[in-house]
Amino acid sequence: MLDNIKIILVFVLVFAFASNGYEIMDSFYQSPIREAYWYLLLLGITAVVLLLTPMDSLSNIPKPVFIWVLVYLTTIVVSYALSTRSELVLRLATLELKALSVFVSMFILITNEKILKAGLWASFLVLVVAVGANVYEFFDDSIEWSYIPGRSSGWYYDANLSARNIVMSLLFASLVISRQFLWPVILFATLGVFLTFSRGGWLMLFLVILGVSLLQAAKPGKKINILDIRPSSFMAMVFGGMVATALLVLLVSGEAYQLVKDTPLEEYLREDTIGRLSGEFKDDSTDYRKTVLLGALKLGAEHPFLGAGLGSTHEWQYTVAPHNDYATLFAERGIFGLASYLFLLSVLWYSGSGYAKLFTLILAFSSITSHTTFHEPATFIFAAFALLYKEAAPPPDDWG
Numbered sequence: 191m192l193d194n195i196k197i198i199l200v201f202v203l204v205f206a207f208a209s210n211g212y213e214i215m216d217s218f219y220q221s222p223i224r225e226a227y228w229y230l231l232l233l234g235i236t237a238v239v240l241l242l243t244p245m246d247s248l249s250n251i252p253k254p255v256f257i258w259v260l261v262y263l264t265t266i267v268v269s270y271a272l273s274t275r276s277e278l279v280l281r282l283a284t285l286e287l288k289a290l291s292v293f294v295s296m297f298i299l300i301t302n303e304k305i306l307k308a309g310l311w312a313s314f315l316v317l318v319v320a321v322g323a324n325v326y327e328f329f330d331d332s333i334e335w336s337y338i339p340g341r342s343s344g345w346y347y348d349a350n351l352s353a354r355n356i357v358m359s360l361l362f363a364s365l366v367i368s369r370q371f372l373w374p375v376i377l378f379a380t381l382g383v384f385l386t387f388s389r390g391g392w393l394m395l396f397l398v399i400l401g402v403s404l405l406q407a408a409k410p411g412k413k414i415n416i417l418d419i420r421p422s423s424f425m426a427m428v429f430g431g432m433v434a435t436a437l438l439v440l441l442v443s444g445e446a447y448q449l450v451k452d453t454p455l456e457e458y459l460r461e462d463t464i465g466r467l468s469g470e471f472k473d474d475s476t477d478y479r480k481t482v483l484l485g486a487l488k489l490g491a492e493h494p495f496l497g498a499g500l501g502s503t504h505e506w507q508y509t510v511a512p513h514n515d516y517a518t519l520f521a522e523r524g525i526f527g528l529a530s531y532l533f534l535l536s537v538l539w540y541s542g543s544g545y546a547k548l549f550t551l552i553l554a555f556s557s558i559t560s561h562t563t564f565h566e567p568a569t570f571i572f573a574a575f576a577l578l579y580k581e582a583a584p585p586p587d588d589w590g
Contacts, residue, residue: 192242193301197308199235200299204312207232207292207567208355209319210345229288236295247298252577254537258530259294265527266500273499282501285565293570297578306578307366313575314363316568317375320344320356321382328385340463342385351566353383353391354556357398358572361549364402365579372406387463390559394552396435401548479513486512490520497524503561515557515564531557538576546576 206212212228240247266286273279300306323344327333336343346352360379367375376399383395459467485508489498503511503521512518519527538550549572556563563569 193305196239196299196301196305200305201308201312203232204309204571205315208313208359208571209316210568213345229291232295233291236298239298243301246301250301251297255297255577258534258537259290261530261533262290265523265530269497269500269523269527272496273501274505276501276505278504279501282504282565289565289567289570292567293574296571296574300574300578306575309575310362310366313359314367317356317359317363317379320352320359321378324352324382324385340459341387348562349386350388350390350560351562353386353388354394354560355568356382357391357394357552358549358568361398361402361545361552362572362575364406365545369406390556394556397552397555398548401551405544405548478510482508482510482512483514483517486514486517486521490517490524493524495524495526497522497527511561513559513561515560518561538573541577543576543579543581545579549576
């Protein structure tokens, strides 16, 4: 009975937090308490589960995760103490604590394979809704979810964040959808990522398509070996790789714009999106990102051990933050903060699952162009999935 309740709750909570649905609902209803009640609900459910099954819930959390949570909490406390402690800094600290609470709660709530599967199916629904919202926004000028006109973001408001979460949702949805539906789902996700016009998102999608193709073709519980792949799976993988490579080449070379030029689709494009389809990688935004990146590294060098304090890259002389998690952590929390993130990446990488390794690569890459990783509950939900998922053991006749 309790497991059935957990299945429903995990499905609802994963969808709400990973799709950013809780924020869009608050925005729609103009709730005076914003999303706070969602976190109160999450923490309340987690507390009840802990009271009912304390040993089962806590034993599900890997020891390295316990250590990382403690270390990361320490970086938040220390960096907050060193900060200006302004309203902005308090909001940033609150965002990180909320996201971390989702991470820990997932481990406590997901105590077996059936419950995890419910969460994975919720990630598939997240994918469907995110892509649908992006398509709807792109073709309807009256919708203004994205803060960058012309680049769809759906419920995420940030086009880069939308692309990242669609890619991560695709990665974990591939664990539950049937093989015959995998490529249609990949093509569907490609549409959603394409409409964000996120160049980093396009590359992440390419990596996930390649990685998932390899993982799906490999035997359960065994390392990838080209010689073990069935001919049909190998040909499907090669074909998929060729299609993904062709799409990436079109986008990078600038030929993608030629395909949509003088078509009905062109009327929906803006100057920025036309430039991205034309293969232009140098613009004012790119140049300014280099400036703030160097500014963050300089700030970190001035405070190398503990950093300049939480929010220091938001309250500085530049108009934007560094757009780089590594530089942000180094600037605000020093080597200690940067090491805590590298520790998390190592925990994810060595968790044993090929999907966890692929997720680690995507997360590590997306952190080069993002400074919101630790503010987003979705990122932590997917990290929990990566750590909780265990690949099936090989058949008995393969055991040595």
